Amino acid sequence: MSTAQIFADHTTARVGGPAGQWIVARSEAQAIDVLQSHPLPDEAVRTAGQDSLLVLGGGSNLLVSDHGFPGTVLQLAFTGLTAEPVGDDAVDVSVAAGHDWDAVVAWTVERGLRGLETLSGIPGATGAVPVQNVGAYGADVSQTIVEVRVWDRSAGDILMLRDKDLEFGYRDSLLKRTTISGSPRYVVLSVTFRLTHQAGPPLSGPVRYAELAHALGLDHTAEESARRAPLPYVRHKVLELRGSKGMVLNAADHDTWSTGSFFTNPIIAASRLSELPERTPRFSAGYSGDGQALVKLSAAWLIDQAGCGKGFGLSDGPELGRGADGTGLAEGRAALSTKHTLAVTNRGNASTEDLLTVARAARDQVQQTFGITLHPEPVLIGCEL
Ligand SMILES: Cc1cc2nc3c(=O)[nH]c(=O)nc-3n(C[C@H](O)[C@H](O)[C@H](O)COP(=O)(O)OP(=O)(O)OC[C@H]3O[C@@H](n4cnc5c(N)ncnc54)[C@H](O)[C@@H]3O)c2cc1C
Numbered sequence: 001m002s003t004a005q006i007f008a009d010h011t012t013a014r015v016g017g018p019a020g021q022w023i024v025a026r027s028e029a030q031a032i033d034v035l036q037s038h039p040l041p042d043e044a045v046r047t048a049g050q051d052s053l054l055v056l057g058g059g060s061n062l063l064v065s066d067h068g069f070p071g072t073v074l075q076l077a078f079t080g081l082t083a084e085p086v087g088d089d090a091v092d093v094s095v096a097a098g099h100d101w102d103a104v105v106a107w108t109v110e111r112g113l114r115g116l117e118t119l120s121g122i123p124g125a126t127g128a129v130p131v132q133n134v135g136a137y138g139a140d141v142s143q144t145i146v147e148v149r150v151w152d153r154s155a156g157d158i159l160m161l162r163d164k165d166l167e168f169g170y171r172d173s174l175l176k177r178t179t180i181s182g183s184p185r186y187v188v189l190s191v192t193f194r195l196t197h198q199a200g201p202p203l204s205g206p207v208r209y210a211e212l213a214h215a216l217g218l219d220h221t222a223e224e225s226a227r228r229a230p231l232p233y234v235r236h237k238v239l240e241l242r243g244s245k246g247m248v249l250n251a252a253d254h255d256t257w258s259t260g261s262f263f264t265n266p267i268i269a270a271s272r273l274s275e276l277p278e279r280t281p282r283f284s285a286g287y288s289g290d291g292q293a294l295v296k297l298s299a300a301w302l303i304d305q306a307g308c309g310k311g312f313g314l315s316d317g318p319e320l321g322r323g324a325d326g327t328g329l330a331e332g333r334a335a336l337s338t339k340h341t342l343a344v345t346n347r348g349n350a351s352t353e354d355l356l357t358v359a360r361a362a363r364d365q366v367q368q369t370f371g372i373t374l375h376p377e378p379v380l381i382g383c384e385l
Pocket of ligand 1: 054060134136182184188
């Protein structure tokens with residue numbers, strides 16, 4: 001199927017201009033057909049953002065320019081899920097790229113399979129989850145993915161990438177690092193997760209995240225066996241917490257018209273902490289290649305403390321974001337969520353440029369106040385921060 005389409009109708013931020021051609025692949029074979037006629041162009045073409053193919057799942061981590069994308073959009077919409085027992089206490093669940101992610105999580109929780117429960121309520125399709133190693137509440141998909149089946153646009157063939165080949169990092173993977181200006185080398189066709197189960201009432205994995213542990217009535221510092229809760233209860237609490245922050249899609253709530261977190265949490269050398277206020281929240285983040293201790297900072301905290309609180313950009317939001325004429329930074333059409341400072345939201349009739357105006361102001365304010373550079377989490381197509 002190919003009809004005139006605009007990104008605003010296919011992205012969760014509901015912004016973005018027209019596409020040259022829009023193909024919805026309802027089967028893997030159909031997707032491969034299109035991919036075969038769109039081999040990987042050379043690096044210069046990709047770096048210039050001139051690849052004529054854009055792969056789309058649910059459009060929840062994508063910001064496309066108001067001018068749109070002149071090439072072909074391939075929307076992966078094929079679904080399906082199979083489960084294969086592995087020994088006595090594990091199951092490999094293989095999921096087609098177009099399958100709704102939260103439906104997968106719900107399916108596994110209903111069957112007492114442990115491993116994905118804290119990743120409830122994240123929008124988008126399953127094929128996208130390995131790309132940025134989707135994570136929330138102390139878990140990410142690198143902990144359960146065993147294998148990803150991809151179309152390699154360079155070789156023009158199907159390839160199996162095992163977990164160790166995928167080089168997962170914080171919101172990062174080989175798949176993301178080989179995507180240049182939105183042009184992917186590898187297109188995910190299906191993903192296999194290894195999940196576990198046990199005799200008796202199904203319990204979650206040990207909860208690591210303090211806020212979730214608190215909501216569940218657990219102590220996140222307790223030993224592992226005391227940090228588990230019934231799987232459906234964990235899913236319920238995660239959805240509740242996410243809902244309170246505008247992080248579950250709801251058409252009636254403009255705080256959810258976003259790409260989720262707009263910025264990744266910055267990771268800096270621990271030695272730089274002396275430049276920041278003592279009260280700055282920090283989390284240990286391992287070591288750099290040259291052995292330096294690293295810490296992860298909270299982008300939401302930095303934004304808030306830099307004067308860009310909830311509702312920044314609205315005429316009745318924080319003073320700094322009201323704009324010179326008091327109508328808001330983009331005349332109130334875009335703003336930080338009124339529930340969470342990390343989401344840049346469309347208040348109803350925003351453009352991509354409006355969202356970027358608010359995001360730039362928050363980024364610059366953090367740079368000026370703390371000397372920390374924030375980087376965008378969503379993929380930007382035809383536009384930049
Ligand atoms: C309200 C809200 C809450 C969110 N919460 C979280 C969260 O808690 N944690 C988190 O990590 N993310 C979160 N996100 C971001 C987003 O939901 C995830 O990154 C999600 O996995 C994106 O899936 P998608 O199908 O919508 O990807 P799209 O937006 O369609 O695509 C994103 C990128 O992945 C590429 N891509 C998509 N599918 C494939 C494929 N099959 N093969 C190769 N490349 C592909 C696209 O080309 C694009 O570059 C949130 C977003 C929103 C709107």
